[in-house]
Amino acid sequence: MELLVSGSVPVVQKSRWLTVHALAVFAFLYLPIAVLIIYSFNGQGVGGFPPRNLTLNWYRILFQDGPIWDSVLNSLTVAVSAMAIALAFGIPAALALDRAEFPGKALFRRLVLLPLILPGIITGLSLLMLFREVNVKLSLVTIILGHGTALISVATTEVFAGLQKLNRAQEEASLDLGANYWQTFWRITVPNLKLSIIGAALLIFTLSMDEIAVSFFLIGRDNTLPLEIWGRLRRGITPEINAISTIIFVFSLAAIVLWYRLRVGGQGTSQVGAELTENTIAGCDSRV
Amino acid sequence: MFSRAYRVAITVPPLAWVTVFLLVPYLLMFCYSFWSVSESQAIVHSWNFSNYRELATKTVYWETLLRSMWIAARVTLFSLLLGYPLAYFLSFRAARRKDLYYQLVITPLWVSYLVRAYAWKTILGTDGVLNTLLQYAHLTRHPLDFLLYSPFAVVLTLTHIYTPFTLLPIYASLEHIPRNLIEASNDLGASPAQTFWRVIFPLSIPGVLAGATFAFVLSLGDFLAPLLLGGPSGIMISNIVVSLFGAAYNWPLGAAISFCMLLIVVGLLFFSERVEKKWSFS
Numbered sequence: 001m002e003l004l005v006s007g008s009v010p011v012v013q014k015s016r017w018l019t020v021h022a023l024a025v026f027a028f029l030y031l032p033i034a035v036l037i038i039y040s041f042n043g044q045g046v047g048g049f050p051p052r053n054l055t056l057n058w059y060r061i062l063f064q065d066g067p068i069w070d071s072v073l074n075s076l077t078v079a080v081s082a083m084a085i086a087l088a089f090g091i092p093a094a095l096a097l098d099r100a101e102f103p104g105k106a107l108f109r110r111l112v113l114l115p116l117i118l119p120g121i122i123t124g125l126s127l128l129m130l131f132r133e134v135n136v137k138l139s140l141v142t143i144i145l146g147h148g149t150a151l152i153s154v155a156t157t158e159v160f161a162g163l164q165k166l167n168r169a170q171e172e173a174s175l176d177l178g179a180n181y182w183q184t185f186w187r188i189t190v191p192n193l194k195l196s197i198i199g200a201a202l203l204i205f206t207l208s209m210d211e212i213a214v215s216f217f218l219i220g221r222d223n224t225l226p227l228e229i230w231g232r233l234r235r236g237i238t239p240e241i242n243a244i245s246t247i248i249f250v251f252s253l254a255a256i257v258l259w260y261r262l263r264v265g266g267q268g269t270s271q272v273g274a275e276l277t278e279n280t281i282a283g284c285d286s287r288v
Numbered sequence: 289m290f291s292r293a294y295r296v297a298i299t300v301p302p303l304a305w306v307t308v309f310l311l312v313p314y315l316l317m318f319c320y321s322f323w324s325v326s327e328s329q330a331i332v333h334s335w336n337f338s339n340y341r342e343l344a345t346k347t348v349y350w351e352t353l354l355r356s357m358w359i360a361a362r363v364t365l366f367s368l369l370l371g372y373p374l375a376y377f378l379s380f381r382a383a384r385r386k387d388l389y390y391q392l393v394i395t396p397l398w399v400s401y402l403v404r405a406y407a408w409k410t411i412l413g414t415d416g417v418l419n420t421l422l423q424y425a426h427l428t429r430h431p432l433d434f435l436l437y438s439p440f441a442v443v444l445t446l447t448h449i450y451t452p453f454t455l456l457p458i459y460a461s462l463e464h465i466p467r468n469l470i471e472a473s474n475d476l477g478a479s480p481a482q483t484f485w486r487v488i489f490p491l492s493i494p495g496v497l498a499g500a501t502f503a504f505v506l507s508l509g510d511f512l513a514p515l516l517l518g519g520p521s522g523i524m525i526s527n528i529v530v531s532l533f534g535a536a537y538n539w540p541l542g543a544a545i546s547f548c549m550l551l552i553v554v555g556l557l558f559f560s561e562r563v564e565k566k567w568s569f570s
Contacts, residue, residue, distance in 0.1 A: 015381055022377045022389075025370050028448065029396045032407035035417055036399075039410065049421040093302035100295040108303060111310050117502065118553055119509020121526050122546050125533060126313035129320055129543070149309040152302070181294045210400045212512065217533070226402050233406055233516060237413075245403040252398035256391065 033249065040242035058239040068244060071228035078144050078215075078224055079208040085148025086204050087197065090155020095189075097156070098163045113157065115150035120213025123150050128217045139220035146214045151207060155200045162196030195262070202259055206252065314550070320543035329537055339544035349528065349545065356524040359443055360508040364454075366447040367503040368496065371455035375495075376488075379462035390459070393452050401449060405513050408445045412436040412517070437519025445517055446507040453506070454499035461495025462488070494564040501560045505553050525549065 039045075043053025062068065093112055097105070115123045127146050128138075136142060170192065174184040190197070212226040219227055229241055322335045343349050374393070382389050396404070411417045412435040419431040435441060465488060473483040511526035518524070525545065532542030 018373055018377045018381055021373045025374045025451070026392060028370070029393070029451065032404050032411060032448065033396060033399055035411055036403065036407045039417075049417055049424050089302045089305045092298040093306070095298040096295075096302060099290050100299045102295075102299050102303075108306065111306055112302070114310065117505055117557065119506060119526065119549065121509050121511055121529060122317075122550055122553075123310075123313075125529070125542070125546055126317040127309065128533070129316045129539070130309070130313040133316060145309060149305070152306070181291070181297070206398060210402075212402055213509075216512075216530075226400060229400075229402055229406075230512070233402070233409075237406075237410060241403070241406060242410075245400065245406075248403075249399050253395070256395060256398060260391065 036242050037246045037249070040239060040246045042239065045237075045239050058243040062240045062243045062247075065240060067223070068225070068228060068240070071223045071225045074140055074222050075209050075225040078140060078147060079205045081144040082147035082151055082208045083201055083204045085144070086151040086155045087201060089148075090152040090200065091159050091193075091197065093152060093156045094159035094163055097160055113153045116153040116157075120150075120211070121217075124214040124217035127214070131218070137220065138218055140222050140224075142218040142220065143215050143224065146218045147208045147211055150211075150214055151204045154204050154207065155197075158196045158200035158203065159193055162193045166192050198262060199259070202255065206255065209248075317543050317547055317550070320540050321547045323540040323543075325538050325540060331539060339541045342541060343544055343548065349525075352523060352528055353525045353548075355439075356508055356526070359439055359446070359522075359524060360504045362443050363446040363450055363507040364500050364503040366443070367451045367454035368500060370447070370451045371499060372458055372492075372496065375455045375459040375462055378459055393455055393459075397452050402512065404449060405445050405516050408441065408448065409436065409517055412441055412444075436517060437522065439518065439522045441517040441519075442513050442522045442524075445513045446510060449513075450503040450507060453502045457498035457502070458492060458495040461492045461498075465491045490567065493567040497560045497564050497567075501556055505556060508552070509549060 038051055040058055041054045041056070042051040043055040043057065044051070090112075093108075096102070097109055102108075124146065127142070127149070131138065131142055166189075171184055171188050174188045175181070179187065210226060211224075212230065215224050215227055216230075223231065225244075229244070232238055232241060320331075321339055322337065324332045324334065324336070324338060326332050378386060378389050378393070409416070413419070414431040414433055414436070416436070418435065419428070422428040422432070423430075469487055469491075470483060473487045474480075478486065508524075509526050511524060511530050514522045514524045514527050515530075518527075526549075529542045529545050529549075532538045532545070
């Protein structure tokens with residue numbers, strides 16, 4: 001590493017340029033979020049500079065707003081159910097990609113991952129056509145099926161990445177010592193994959209809470225939170241949206257900190273997203 | 289090591305689910321694209337190419353598709369220009385603060401997509417934050433009206449949304465570059481610029497491709513940002529699909545457009561995977 005110093009002058013110059021660029025990008029990324037939060041306290045509503053008459057009024061209105069809280073409840077129901085479906089099928093899918101050979105495996109791998117990279121509109125519409133053909137009425141259930149199916153991809157990539165780091169000797173020992181596959185799965189495989197599974201679950205939960213493109217087409221009478229917000233945005237700008245978004249942002253931050261603690265507590269880094277995007281493109285291919 | 293029963297147990301349930309809820313729907317979309325709608329607004333299950341013929345002959349579809357691709361291309365370019373140097377900064381310059389900066393990049397992803405698009409709307413509108421700020425500072429007298437309801441607003445918002453997505457795979461590929469290669473390059477007398485262009489950049493191409501594919505494909509298929517911020521000149525191909533599935537009620541034609549989009553996406557994925565294999569470091 002000392003040898004890097006030999007080119008120290010250009011490196012420093014480049015570094016300054018890079019630092020300025022980094023600051024600018026961070027400013028760009030955080031500007032809308034800052035505006036969102038500041039104007040949730042603005043007495044004059046959204047827009048208008050400078051913000052004046054700071055107030056908690058929008059929060060008060062928000063807390064009395066029944067439909068928004070109904071939609072929050074709906075979104076939580078959807079997210080938890082979708083998480084259950086995605087994990088129930090995503091974990092075996094990762095195991096299958098890791099340890100079983102079957103005809104159509106390559107196609108299966110691509111198909112599972114497709115919803116991650118495909119625009120949500122295509123997955124949403126194709127499911128809409130399926131539900132129409134078999135005469136299923138649209139409701140929260142159809143949204144759950146949509147989210148669950150689309151997010152199997154997340155569970156599969158995360159768990160597959162975990163499996164690549166797993167030492168199979170423990171499982172072999174367990175089987176040799178007379179435990180059956182079911183026992184081995186619950187006592188050896190799952191505990192070893194704990195971090196991947198929790199990471200996947202958190203990611204699925206947040207993605208589902210925020211999902212709108214698939215839900216847009218599968219919605220019945222009950223709105224999820226993003227669709228409720230969408231409906232209001234179409235009618236005009238309201239600071240209540242800023243207030244609920246600020247609350248959600250604070251909750252997300254808390255979730256990130258929690259996740260960070262978990263990751264740091266366990267082994268490995270906190271860079272789960274990088275793995276996810278990389279695996280999506282590479283397609284859960286163990287050769288990578 | 290794993291028995292046949294175990295392998296069946298881990299394979300069959302996900303295979304069945306994915307077949308019913310992914311494969312069949314995508315195939316159904318393909319079937320729909322050959323069907324048509326009768327006068328009484330019922331789906332006619334007779335097979336012909338009329339939807340594809342309509343797509344090929346009516347210029348509005350082509351123009352919108354090309355405009356969407358142009359918007360997506362600009363989003364991709366700007367996301368790369370913003371994302372790559374930042375990824376490089378994180379990987380090579382951030383040192384001990386790496387994890388913190390990484391968190392700072394992905395935290396905006398946890399703010400709802402819709403809410404961020406909406407935040408841009410409150411910034412760019414005629415009575416929005418930016419225009420009132422400019423007037424407050426006496427830089428302009430009248431609100432600038434090209435800011436909102438234009439392709440500019442759509443490109444800006446989508447760039448904001450997809451920059452972190454673009455950065456992540458680039459960062460991952462930079463992190464995977466063995467540091468001793470860089471030291472070797474420096475030892476052998478290469479300048480930092482030469483080291484970057486001859487060693488680091490080629491090895492990061494898989495990440496760049498992955499990030500670019502993400503940004504391009506996801507912004508190509510977006511229909512919410514154009515609805516919210518695009519105005520009439522910012523309409524994208526997915527907006528046409530949405531209206532065909534809604535008020536215009538022509539599901540088969542909408543399915544044909546969607547299927548074309550699906551083909552474009554799968555084609556791009558295939559292409560980027562090929563190029564990536566060629567460039568990947570092994």
